Amino acid sequence: MKMRDIKILIINPNSNQMMTEAIQRTAVAFADGDFIVDTVSTPGAPEFIDYYMDAAKAAPGMLKLFKENEDQYDGFVVACHSDPNLDLLKEISSKPVVGIGEASMKLATMLGHSFSVISTAEHSIPNKQAMIQNYHLEKYNASVRAPKNEHTSLSAEEIFLNTAKSALEEDLAEVIVLGCAGLSGLDKNLSRELEIPVLDSIVSALVIVTGLVKAGLSISKKRRYSGIQN
Amino acid sequence: MKMRDIKILIINPNSNQMMTEAIQRTAVAFADGDFIVDTVSTPGAPEFIDYYMDAAKAAPGMLKLFKENEDQYDGFVVACHSDPNLDLLKEISSKPVVGIGEASMKLATMLGHSFSVISTAEHSIPNKQAMIQNYHLEKYNASVRAPKNEHTSLSAEEIFLNTAKSALEEDLAEVIVLGCAGLSGLDKNLSRELEIPVLDSIVSALVIVTGLVKAGLSISKKRRYSGIQN
Amino acid sequence: MKMRDIKILIINPNSNQMMTEAIQRTAVAFADGDFIVDTVSTPGAPEFIDYYMDAAKAAPGMLKLFKENEDQYDGFVVACHSDPNLDLLKEISSKPVVGIGEASMKLATMLGHSFSVISTAEHSIPNKQAMIQNYHLEKYNASVRAPKNEHTSLSAEEIFLNTAKSALEEDLAEVIVLGCAGLSGLDKNLSRELEIPVLDSIVSALVIVTGLVKAGLSISKKRRYSGIQN
Amino acid sequence: MKMRDIKILIINPNSNQMMTEAIQRTAVAFADGDFIVDTVSTPGAPEFIDYYMDAAKAAPGMLKLFKENEDQYDGFVVACHSDPNLDLLKEISSKPVVGIGEASMKLATMLGHSFSVISTAEHSIPNKQAMIQNYHLEKYNASVRAPKNEHTSLSAEEIFLNTAKSALEEDLAEVIVLGCAGLSGLDKNLSRELEIPVLDSIVSALVIVTGLVKAGLSISKKRRYSGIQN
Amino acid sequence: MKMRDIKILIINPNSNQMMTEAIQRTAVAFADGDFIVDTVSTPGAPEFIDYYMDAAKAAPGMLKLFKENEDQYDGFVVACHSDPNLDLLKEISSKPVVGIGEASMKLATMLGHSFSVISTAEHSIPNKQAMIQNYHLEKYNASVRAPKNEHTSLSAEEIFLNTAKSALEEDLAEVIVLGCAGLSGLDKNLSRELEIPVLDSIVSALVIVTGLVKAGLSISKKRRYSGIQN
Amino acid sequence: MKMRDIKILIINPNSNQMMTEAIQRTAVAFADGDFIVDTVSTPGAPEFIDYYMDAAKAAPGMLKLFKENEDQYDGFVVACHSDPNLDLLKEISSKPVVGIGEASMKLATMLGHSFSVISTAEHSIPNKQAMIQNYHLEKYNASVRAPKNEHTSLSAEEIFLNTAKSALEEDLAEVIVLGCAGLSGLDKNLSRELEIPVLDSIVSALVIVTGLVKAGLSISKKRRYSGIQN
Known part of the structure; x- marks a missing residue:
């Protein structure tokens, strides 16, 4: 796959729009025009993901974002270093999902x-x-x-x-x-x-996720991340 | 850094020209025009790297290849799955070196x-x-x-x-x-x-090495891979 | 603390009422009148907790159950062997929470x-x-x-x-x-x-949770399970 | 099994009667009338178990105590935090034996x-x-x-x-x-x-041993703790 | 130290005289006249060391043998592959003690x-x-x-x-x-x-124990094997 | 095998003759006439083995030394504490090779x-x-x-x-x-x-290598150190 055709969605698990914008700036600077990247805040999530409770509160919004954008993007990044709900997104996704942690x-x-x-x-x-x-x-x-x-x-x-x-x-x-x-x-x-x-x-997550997309690789749907459909 | 400016050298640690060509085919197919990649055989190395002795015999040729090409390329791949002499190249390189293993x-x-x-x-x-x-x-x-x-x-x-x-x-x-x-x-x-x-x-090594180059990351020159100059 | 004063709530993370009743039968047989134990199904949870998605769907109901019953019970059991949302309940609880896994x-x-x-x-x-x-x-x-x-x-x-x-x-x-x-x-x-x-x-979880209650022990609120209040 | 019928023997592996009494006070305070607990000093053992030699010297007395009391008690605690001779008692016992360590x-x-x-x-x-x-x-x-x-x-x-x-x-x-x-x-x-x-x-050991007795659980007699009779 | 001056005592932890003789034959064949080696059975020990109980029963005899021979020998071998009471002998000895396991x-x-x-x-x-x-x-x-x-x-x-x-x-x-x-x-x-x-x-234990004696090395008497005298 | 017939070659992986002499002094003092030991410097190697590059540079000389002396000696020691090229010598040797590290x-x-x-x-x-x-x-x-x-x-x-x-x-x-x-x-x-x-x-390596020679033991030639001949 050509890099210029790759579209990545970065899900910021919190609802802090300023942080979302900062993430997007870092992502765009790294992409440097080579691939397409967007960053979104998680609706209904706390301002900051610090505790298990914050991760739980972010889950519904993250799932909603993922499902709404599953078809438009080639790969997904969870942009909180504690990788909240990463196993969950790996489970339901047939496309690469990468945690920044x-x-x-x-x-x-x-x-x-x-x-x-x-x-x-x-x-x-x-x-x-x-x-x-x-x-x-x-x-x-x-x-x-x-x-x-x-x-x-x-x-x-x-x-x-x-x-x-x-x-x-x-x-x-x-x-x-x-x-x-x-x-x-x-x-x-x-x-x-x-x-x-x-x-x-x-940047680290973008390295991995764009590489996976370009290589045609994704999450194994055998057993651990098989999800309900299998 | 723009992907199209990245130049990667794949060092096939053995002297088998047919394997070098096969590696290059895989690399070119993956690159798909996004970055530049060349593959070279190691002069003086055995036909196949199987034993510790083979890795030792490949070392001088790999070092020679690396030094001759250090300035022309942005990142290097060691293309044998047992990662022969990888620590050695990490030690002497100020640019990313990635083992396929x-x-x-x-x-x-x-x-x-x-x-x-x-x-x-x-x-x-x-x-x-x-x-x-x-x-x-x-x-x-x-x-x-x-x-x-x-x-x-x-x-x-x-x-x-x-x-x-x-x-x-x-x-x-x-x-x-x-x-x-x-x-x-x-x-x-x-x-x-x-x-x-x-x-x-x-393909896996190309994902990592192009990502590192693009991100401006390289081997830490502190302690383990510091090399003689430090 | 006297055993006969101990009140335990078992939270069945799924919504399967038959399983809730089976759990309660096991619990009552083990308690044998020595302590008080109730089992509740989780409202809004799936019929069976098998996937990460199931655990995510069970979280809101489990939190609701916990908060409604926090004052009436001395200790809590999460009654699914994959311990869904256990870290979450440990984080918000000042009373013992034990996973059956x-x-x-x-x-x-x-x-x-x-x-x-x-x-x-x-x-x-x-x-x-x-x-x-x-x-x-x-x-x-x-x-x-x-x-x-x-x-x-x-x-x-x-x-x-x-x-x-x-x-x-x-x-x-x-x-x-x-x-x-x-x-x-x-x-x-x-x-x-x-x-x-x-x-x-x-039975294993009831051994631990009743023992902790009787001993006056609970989850450490230092760091990992400190929760937002700290 | 009803808690009030459970009889636990705490074996203090040393011969220090004052420590035995202190252990018994802690045990009785924890039991609070819910179960029966006795503590005995080990005849012929040193005043304090500090070294491998002390543990070796305590072994005959601990074995004697165990055998004399095997039928009268439902579970046993070894009350020195280095768990001296715990494997030995687990091996010969068909009832729960718990080390405080x-x-x-x-x-x-x-x-x-x-x-x-x-x-x-x-x-x-x-x-x-x-x-x-x-x-x-x-x-x-x-x-x-x-x-x-x-x-x-x-x-x-x-x-x-x-x-x-x-x-x-x-x-x-x-x-x-x-x-x-x-x-x-x-x-x-x-x-x-x-x-x-x-x-x-x-207290920790009493939590475990009373729970095991109440649950009808004991040491596995397969292989590691099978003992000579098997 | 000269090899020919080294005297090793092999303690067979069981009381089986035939096994003691077989061990001594192996030891003498390995020594081949280079060093002196004797093997003794443990008085009061079982015929075979199989269980924790056997090890406990062998302890007093092993201690007695060690103390009686401490001055006459330069190094000691515990000749049962489960290394019974090895920590105990390491603790009390100022000379090398090696387990065959x-x-x-x-x-x-x-x-x-x-x-x-x-x-x-x-x-x-x-x-x-x-x-x-x-x-x-x-x-x-x-x-x-x-x-x-x-x-x-x-x-x-x-x-x-x-x-x-x-x-x-x-x-x-x-x-x-x-x-x-x-x-x-x-x-x-x-x-x-x-x-x-x-x-x-x-043979393995004799390699180690004679080497340690010849090198003037022995068990560290700091902390774990310090014994009561320290 | 009699100790006095054992001949050990210590390969100092560097070319520092003073260090070679110091090693030989230590070896001779330990041997004390019990076995024969020689130490040689590695031709073409650096003065000190500190980096992966030093180890790579020492490899050809070490191989040459090993092959020239394989028949005359019963066992070999690699005398640099980072064990440079030890796997390599273990692979090609049918006699014991021991690293001092x-x-x-x-x-x-x-x-x-x-x-x-x-x-x-x-x-x-x-x-x-x-x-x-x-x-x-x-x-x-x-x-x-x-x-x-x-x-x-x-x-x-x-x-x-x-x-x-x-x-x-x-x-x-x-x-x-x-x-x-x-x-x-x-x-x-x-x-x-x-x-x-x-x-x-x-000294430690001499303990092991002389013991292995005396016991008739050597490197397993199955799989990892099988070398090309197998």
């Missing part, structure tokens, strides 16, 4: 000995660890780190840079994964400062 | 619960298993299978189809990885017969 | 070297395996088995007995876990035939 | 993302780690911690509180397991201070 | 991709698996096999040869470990037939 | 709960970790440590002593492995200071 962390394993995930909040570290275990990536994972919850005059970029620096120096991470769609856009600056690869998870 | 098996994990590798010879099963362990993919791996070494009137395609069928039914594999560059081209027919995704490893 | 498999590890799960359908084997991996129980798990999908004149009990026998003899299982709420009630007969422990998952 | 750590996994064990002495940390590995609980274990061996004016409770606080904050533990029968009774205060579940291992 | 299986990992253990009875397979897990050797272990318990006119050697052949062909084992001191002496014939290394566990 | 770390596991590797440079820590994972030794490994890269007036011995002390106290290592042939000779002093076993990797 899964794609970014698995891509990171091909670029160095180990990666660290930079997360936004300390309370989400165990959830990230649980996700890393579900994807069987423990041996590639140097650490999950989040900035301390304290008052500071540093900019957000400086804060995340310091967090990543600790991962690089103390946890011996060789690659950094930005563990939130909201961190999209920080990758280039952080990478320049740290002199190691920093993965934007939106 | 690593790429195909890691891509497979995003398409189903578990994958099986179809290999050409039974004696290579432990080597494949060792590679799967090095990539920490044991929990995603349903099995490594190779056709029995016995006389048969079946065609090669039928033999590998039967091997894959056993993986699908007895080992509960949901995705098949073709574990040899020489099997390139069988994926479409096998996938149609088995009704599950079958990954061509050349 | 988690409870039965973890209890089984204290009774022998390894256990096998008997499931109802072959297509669900990978999902069970994924659950076993999430609970880090791989090393205790001899196998997941389901009856072959074929015509037979055998009774359901005979079919599951044969499946369990294969697990015992071929996979060296020493304990059997009945991997579906719908198999509740088969445990005594199977155990007598096989001469090894056979765990009913409803 | 195994029960407390496995129960902890149902209450949060990860648990830390608080031990009494630093030299026992590797032994606890070995036990955690034997029970395949590494992925649930945040850390094993013991107070530093230094002079302090703090009370024992304050010392263990500080140790648990470090586990909670530095190791991200969400649940605390008190790793010694001698720490029994500290759980309520520590839990109040730390605001996370703190498991008393005597 | 641990030594043979760890040596096997240096000779091929994976090994199979040939055991004497099917009921001991889970116990062997538990031992393999305790030594963290799962990834090197192809299988544990024991002859079926059935009437046959084959000789013992033929039976074990067939068992090993199945491990080699069906489980892809590349090395065989004889999993019982009682199988000592079969290694040469089996190795000739199978054309792969077959490890006698007595 | 593999031998020292596996021997260490028999002497205590966990070991730390002391390496010479921080950038090699991930490579050591990758090697530890390939040998499936993660659960025995407390840490890999290297001295910080900073100016100091301390002697080399003091620097490595401090590094080992940190491993002992902070990582709870019970055994130290000297992770470089160049550290050979430090073991006795460090062991005296630290009061725990410190393994010289040259």
Whole structure:
């Protein structure tokens, strides 16, 4: 398949329109005209996906979006780094569905000995660890780190840079994964400062999903993701 | 980066010109004009990479090829499914280097619960298993299978189809990885017969390497692949 | 806390009233008057929870049931062996919530070297395996088995007995876990035939949840299950 | 089986009568009249079980106690957190035998993302780690911690509180397991201070053993714990 | 240290004098005059160590033997393949103590991709698996096999040869470990037939223990095996 | 086989004659006249093996050395702690070939709960970790440590002593492995200071290789190391 014919839909699982626009900017900059990409917010979803409850609340809207757009697009991205309802969409889809958490962390394993995930909040570290275990990536994972919850005059970029620096120096991470769609856009600056690869998870998912579409590959419909029709 | 500006060099680690041509055919068909791809045989390498000795014999020629072409290409693929000398090329390269073994098996994990590798010879099963362990993919791996070494009137395609069928039914594999560059081209027919995704490893590596180039990502030069210059 | 004061609510995540009644019969027989137990069907849920989609559809009803009954009961059981939405209920609850999948498999590890799960359908084997991996129980798990999908004149009990026998003899299982709420009630007969422990998952969850209530223990509200209020 | 008919014998593997009495107090407070529980010291055993030698010295007395009481009790608890001679008693018993180490750590996994064990002495940390590995609980274990061996004016409770606080904050533990029968009774205060579940291992074992008895479940006599009679 | 000055005591944990003599024959044949080796039966131990109970009964006699001979010998071997009371002897000894189970299986990992253990009875397979897990050797272990318990006119050697052949062909084992001191002496014939290394566990332990003595190495007395004196 | 008839060749994979002489001194001191041992430098190899490139450059010389000496010696040692080209030599050899990395770390596991590797440079820590994972030794490994890269007036011995002390106290290592042939000779002093076993990797490999030769054991030529001839 020709790249220029590929149409990707990015589903932002939350209802935050500003984040949707930021995701779309990152996606368009990466696509650079090579393929078509659109990003949509999830109707009825919370402003931010942080808890299991948020993921549950996002499910109906995500399903609705998927079904309405299934025929118009060739591949789908779930654009929250905790991959909410990813198994669900993989199950019902006959086209490629890629989570930005899964794609970014698995891509990171091909670029160095180990990666660290930079997360936004300390309370989400165990959830990230649980996700890393579900994807069987423990041996590639140097650490999950989040900035301390304290008052500071540093900019957000400086804060995340310091967090990543600790991962690089103390946890011996060789690659950094930005563990939130909201961190999209920080990758280039952080990478320049740290002199190691920093993965934007939106970009990572687009690498995988466009490649799958171009290769004519999709989710196996045998057993785990077989869905009701089979 | 625009896809049409990306130039990939596929290094076939063996000296078998017919296999090089077959790899190039698969690569060109996948590229479909979207990016530029060339395939070269390794001078001085054996006709087939089967043993540790073959990989050692291929190393000098692969290094020579890499150095001669480092400036002209944006990304490199090592096109033997046992990923010979991949760590070596990752170490000396400042541009993306992707092994078809690593790429195909890691891509497979995003398409189903578990994958099986179809290999050409039974004696290579432990080597494949060792590679799967090095990539920490044991929990995603349903099995490594190779056709029995016995006389048969079946065609090669039928033999590998039967091997894959056993993986699908007895080992509960949901995705098949073709574990040899020489099997390139069988994926479409096998996938149609088995009704599950079958990954061509050349195609898989091209998905990853073009994506990395487009995203401006490369091997981390911190520690493990730092090379002598650092 | 006195056992006779303990009130447990069993949430059957599906809407199948006959299954709800069967679960309640098992629960009442086990309670034997020692504690109070009620079972409810989930409004708006499918008749059977088999796929990720079913779990998603059951979530709103399960949340509604939980909130309406949070104050009247001391502990809660999710009565489907795939533990649908268990993380979600653990997150929002300040009282013990126990899944019959988690409870039965973890209890089984204290009774022998390894256990096998008997499931109802072959297509669900990978999902069970994924659950076993999430609970880090791989090393205790001899196998997941389901009856072959074929015509037979055998009774359901005979079919599951044969499946369990294969697990015992071929996979060296020493304990059997009945991997579906719908198999509740088969445990005594199977155990007598096989001469090894056979765990009913409803009973297993009641053991854990009543014990936690009596001990004054509940879900940690630190980080992973902290929920929005924290 | 009715709870009020259940009779549990707690075997304190050491000969320290004061510890036996403390264990019995904890057990009686938990039972609260719901079931019958007795605790006995092991004749001929050391004052404290710390080393492999202590466990070996305790074995004859534990066997004697078990055999003398096998008919009078329905279930047995081994009340030292290193579970000395637990495999031995599981092997010879046709009734449930539960170790307080195994029960407390496995129960902890149902209450949060990860648990830390608080031990009494630093030299026992590797032994606890070995036990955690034997029970395949590494992925649930945040850390094993013991107070530093230094002079302090703090009370024992304050010392263990500080140790648990470090586990909670530095190791991200969400649940605390008190790793010694001698720490029994500290759980309520520590839990109040730390605001996370703190498991008393005597209580944990009583939850499991009474549940097993009530459910009519016992050790599998197939293979690993078959014993000589089979 | 000169080899000819090294004195090793092999402790046969059972009281079977014929097995003790067979072990001593194997040991003397291996030593071939290079070092001094004696084998003793354990007073008060059972005729065969098969169950946890047998190990417990052997402990006092093994301790007595060790203490009586601690000064006269430079290193000690525990000559039952389940390594009964090995942790106990490691704890109290300041000289090398080697178990034939641990030594043979760890040596096997240096000779091929994976090994199979040939055991004497099917009921001991889970116990062997538990031992393999305790030594963290799962990834090197192809299988544990024991002859079926059935009437046959084959000789013992033929039976074990067939068992090993199945491990080699069906489980892809590349090395065989004889999993019982009682199988000592079969290694040469089996190795000739199978054309792969077959490890006698007595010989394996002597390799390790004489090497440790000669190198002046012994058990670390820090923490896990510190013993009471520290 | 008599020890005095055993002839071992140590292949130093680098071309540094001073290191070759130091290795030979350690080997001769250990042999103490019991067996014959020679050490040779690898022609055409770099002065130090640090990177994958160094290992690749050493391969032809190591192969040449092996083939020239295959008939004269009974066993071979690869004397660089990263075990460069060890799989290659195992593949082509019908006699025992032992790597000092593999031998020292596996021997260490028999002497205590966990070991730390002391390496010479921080950038090699991930490579050591990758090697530890390939040998499936993660659960025995407390840490890999290297001295910080900073100016100091301390002697080399003091620097490595401090590094080992940190491993002992902070990582709870019970055994130290000297992770470089160049550290050979430090073991006795460090062991005296630290009061725990410190393994010289040259000595460790000689223990294993002489033992294998004496026992008549060698690399399995089935599958993984079968080589082209099979």
